[in-house]
Amino acid sequence: MKKINYMYVLLAIVLMSSCVSKKQKERTLNFSGAFALYPQVIKWSEEYKKENKDVRFNISAGGAGKGMADALAGTVDLGMFSREIRQEEKNKGVWWIGLCKDAVLPTISADNPFLETLKKRGLKKEEFIEIYIKGTITDWGELLNVSGDSKEIMVFTRSDACGAAGTWAKYFSAKQEDLKGIGIHGDPALADVVSKNPLGIAYNNTAYIYDIKTGKKRPGIEIIPIDLNGNGKIDPEEDFYNSFDSILKAIADGSYPSPPARELYFVAKGKPQKQEILAFIKWTLTAGQKFVKEAGYVPITQDKINQYLKKLK
DSSP states (O other): OOOOOHHHHHHHHHHHHHHHHHHHHHTEEEEEEOTTTHHHHHHHHHHHHHHOTTOEEEEEEOOHHHHHHHHHHTSSSEEEEOSOOOHHHHHTTEEEEEEEEEEEEEEEETTOTTHHHHHHHOBOHHHHHIIIIIOOOOBHHHHTTOTTOOOBOEEEEESSOOHHHHHHHHTTTOOGGGOOSEEESSHHHHHHHHHHOTTEEEEEEGGGTBOTTTOSBOTTEEEOOBOTTOSSSOOGGGOOOSSHHHHHHHHHHTSSOTTTEEEEEEEEESSOOOHHHHHHHHHHHTGGGGGHHHHTOEEOOHHHHHHHHHHTO
């Protein structure tokens, strides 16, 4: 009877465990970043796993700034990002792929005492600038020329480095740090705060304003229409906020300006080397595009898709 060399058995077990662990790591895809892109990536992960049952996803939202920082540090495979890539980020070696589009919209509470006036009149870009950048308009009554009805505007903004704030600020040729207001962390919390404050004003990503299943605005939140032509009223061609479908159409055809409409991205420190990540990105740009509208976003053009697919080769 041969004696069993337990050292060899133990070594074999360790080697096999190491191989399994390496394979699991290769098939686990890690994401962090923009709240704006989070619902879309969740949808994609659910659909992708139906065809690739051994792939695992770790997805966390924490703002575009965190997504970029984590991607550049290599702590995630891909950062979810929701504003234009800056030159200083390109200088650090960031690699990016565009995926779909959405928009940042100015929001207020459904209980705002001036809601009906705001829906008919809207606000001009210059008025948003005076509220958010200059701080020279601070009262709803003053803003809307309602004499004897003084009510302070409660201005809210994002406290975390994020694409929504950066994109909203860019509409005014400014940066996130130029935005005035009480800082709130995260898109869901900002939507919740403004919906509960009748005198508040904020900005939110489309997915946190509308219920993508019903197409209606979420309870308690409303939108301030942008008076794009500056004529002091909201014309029919500027009135596209009533349903999710109508605002997505306005983003797609350019009726709603860009910014605050924007493209959403995956970012990484250089082109990813993990084959499962490259396969997933390719899927999002091909078969996965059919889930973009379903998740409540606007598809990018085929020309852009072709351009991004070339970056994967």
